[in-house]
Amino acid sequence: MTTMAKKHGPGSILAWVIWAIATAYFFWDYLQQVAPGAMGPYWIKAFHIDNATLGVIAGFYFYSYGIMQIPVGVIGDHFGPHRPLIVAASVAVAGNILLAVADSPLNAELARLMIGAGTAFSFVSCLKLISNWFPHQYFATLVGLTSLIGMIGGISGEAPLSATVGAFGWRATIWMLALIGIGLAALIIFVVRDHPAHAVRWEDHPQRNRGGHKTLSDLKHVFSSGQTWMCGAYVSGMNAIYFVFGALWGADFLVDYYGITKVQAEGAMSMLFVGGIPGSFFFGWFSDKIQRRKLPMLGAGIMAAGVLAFVIYGPKMPLPLLYALLIIQGFMCSAYVVSFALANDVRPPGSAGISVGFVNTCSVASSAVFQPGVGAILDSLGGNTPTPGDYRIALTTMVGLVVMAMFMALFSKETHCRPLYENTGTH
Numbered sequence: 001m002t003t004m005a006k007k008h009g010p011g012s013i014l015a016w017v018i019w020a021i022a023t024a025y026f027f028w029d030y031l032q033q034v035a036p037g038a039m040g041p042y043w044i045k046a047f048h049i050d051n052a053t054l055g056v057i058a059g060f061y062f063y064s065y066g067i068m069q070i071p072v073g074v075i076g077d078h079f080g081p082h083r084p085l086i087v088a089a090s091v092a093v094a095g096n097i098l099l100a101v102a103d104s105p106l107n108a109e110l111a112r113l114m115i116g117a118g119t120a121f122s123f124v125s126c127l128k129l130i131s132n133w134f135p136h137q138y139f140a141t142l143v144g145l146t147s148l149i150g151m152i153g154g155i156s157g158e159a160p161l162s163a164t165v166g167a168f169g170w171r172a173t174i175w176m177l178a179l180i181g182i183g184l185a186a187l188i189i190f191v192v193r194d195h196p197a198h199a200v201r202w203e204d205h206p207q208r209n210r211g212g213h214k215t216l217s218d219l220k221h222v223f224s225s226g227q228t229w230m231c232g233a234y235v236s237g238m239n240a241i242y243f244v245f246g247a248l249w250g251a252d253f254l255v256d257y258y259g260i261t262k263v264q265a266e267g268a269m270s271m272l273f274v275g276g277i278p279g280s281f282f283f284g285w286f287s288d289k290i291q292r293r294k295l296p297m298l299g300a301g302i303m304a305a306g307v308l309a310f311v312i313y314g315p316k317m318p319l320p321l322l323y324a325l326l327i328i329q330g331f332m333c334s335a336y337v338v339s340f341a342l343a344n345d346v347r348p349p350g351s352a353g354i355s356v357g358f359v360n361t362c363s364v365a366s367s368a369v370f371q372p373g374v375g376a377i378l379d380s381l382g383g384n385t386p387t388p389g390d391y392r393i394a395l396t397t398m399v400g401l402v403v404m405a406m407f408m409a410l411f412s413k414e415t416h417c418r419p420l421y422e423n424t425g426t427h
Contacts, residue, residue: 015133015196019142021187022081022126023149025089028184029119030153031161031177032061032092038161042170047105060109061116066364068120073128073357074215077350080194081125081132088125089185092118096178100171123150124357131344131352132195137288137417140341144284147337148277155273218351222358230408231343232362234297237405238304238336241329243367245308245398246272249374253391258316271323275330283335287417293342294414300335301406307332308402312395333402336363345415370397 036043036058044054075084095114102108123146130142164173222228250272251265258265287296307329311322340356347355377394378386386394413420 012196014193018129018133018192019126019146021184021192022085022122022129023146025085025119025184025188026122026126026146026150027153028177028180029122030150032096032115032119034154035161035174035177038165039170039173042165043108046170047102047108049105053105057105057108057112060112061119062364062368064113064116065120066361066368068117069124069357069361069364070219070354071357072121072124073351073353073355074219076121076125076128076353076357077218078215081121081128081353082188082192082194085121085125085188085192086185088118088121089181089188090118093178093181093185094118096174096181100174100178123360124353127340127344127356128353129192129194136344136419137291139344140284140287140293140338140417141281142284143340144281144334144337147284147334148280151273151277151280155270155277214350215354218348218354221348222351222354225346227346227413228343228355228358230412231339231346232359234301234339234405234408234412235336235359235363236366237401237403237408238301238333238339239363240366240370240401241304241308241333241398242272242276244370244374245269245395246330248371249378249391249395253312253388253395254322256386256391257388258319258322260319264319268319268322268326271326272330272333275327275332276334279331279334280337282331284337284341287338287341291417292414293338293345293417294409294412297335297338297342297409297412298406300332301402301409304329304332304335305399305402305406309399312392312399336405341417342412342415345418346413346420349419366401370401373397 036054040054040058043049043057044051047053047057049057072084092115095111095116095118098114099108099111102111126146127143130139130146134142161173164176168176246269250269251262254260254265254268255262260268283296283300287293290296307325311325311329317325340359343355343359344352374394374397377397378390381390381393
């Protein structure tokens with residue numbers, strides 16, 4: 001007969017249901033990220049704005065999203081992920097409603113700011129729930145699976161949103177997103193729980209405290225830990241290939257160097273994400289399977305650096321070969337998920353949220369710095385008409401980031417997928 005512990009304990013059916021709800025919220029987060037791509041032309045007409053202002057409206061999402069990552073970790077560790085997720089989902093839904101009725105750029109910017117703040121809780125809270133509800137040895141696998149689903153949302157979300165906007169209008173589409181958010185918020189309220197029933201929590205120990213002193217101690221440890229900084233740098237270097245090279249500058253380089261159309265170049269860049277989808281799950285699973293963190297991180301870093309250098313500096317090649325190399329590149333760069341697991345290994349007990357929040361902040365900051373940074377280098381070299389050589393110089397920053405990630409993996413500590421510190425109770 002199945003016991004209550006089996007039904008509601010670590011790794012139980014309830015644990016998987018809770019993970020699925022949290023991951024669905026993360027998927028919804030990705031839909032919010034790509035919404036401007038589907039609705040941008042309609043916003044330009046509705047708000048009487050230019051492309052620069054459209055970029056500002058879209059960017060407000062990332063301003064609050066990036067700033068909130070470490071506070072989200074602190075809040076999740078202090079209060080648990082359940083109650084903050086309820087508030088976060090409510091804020092994100094309110095932001096969607098405000099956007100649906102917005103009649104000015106200012107209202108749209110405020111709405112995007114609210115949506116970014118609410119969805120900022122998605123990834124870190126999901127990882128916190130994984131840490132609380134699943135055995136430690138499955139952490140990397142589930143991080144990879146979560147990232148895979150989020151990436152599918154980013155890739156596949158824009159086309160359905162565009163079709164829905166075309167059929168019903170952009171305001172109705174935003175209302176639909178709000179309704180989905182309300183449904184997710186209801187599931188979070190009634191199903192999600194912080195940890196298994198009767199779990200021994202960190203703060204339940206008579207000599208332990210989850211108050212301000214513990215929070216400050218965890219923050220101090222994370223910010224002073226070389227290992228955590230290495231994890232953040234690794235994620236920054238590998239993830240930038242998707243969001244700086246893949247999502248922004250890589251297509252322009254291919255158009256200029258190969259003489260292909262923008263559509264063809266965007267299709268080639270999408271291969272990074274095609275490779276990243278299976279890679280996200282593979283590297284998490286592989287790391288847990290072989291009980292190693294450094295080996296998959298280092299091997300992927302070496303391969304990613306070599307392939308990227310060949311794509312940027314190498315000769316022109318047939319497009320099928322270019323597509324294949326970009327798939328390999330995306331696959332290798334997805335090893336960044338292992339770095340989240342390593343950060344979880346080396347953190348103090350009771351600080352999973354702060355640790356993964358810090359690493360995620362590094363990732364967001366990398367894209368925020370290098371997206372305009374590459375553009376600034378191009379402007380300084382070629383103005384409005386950069387040459388392939390100018391692109392190579394500017395994109396050397398991308399090669400440098402991947403090489404940096406490779407060295408971070410080389411010098412990081414091997415934990416053999418076990419917590420570095422003695423850890424009892426939920427995380």
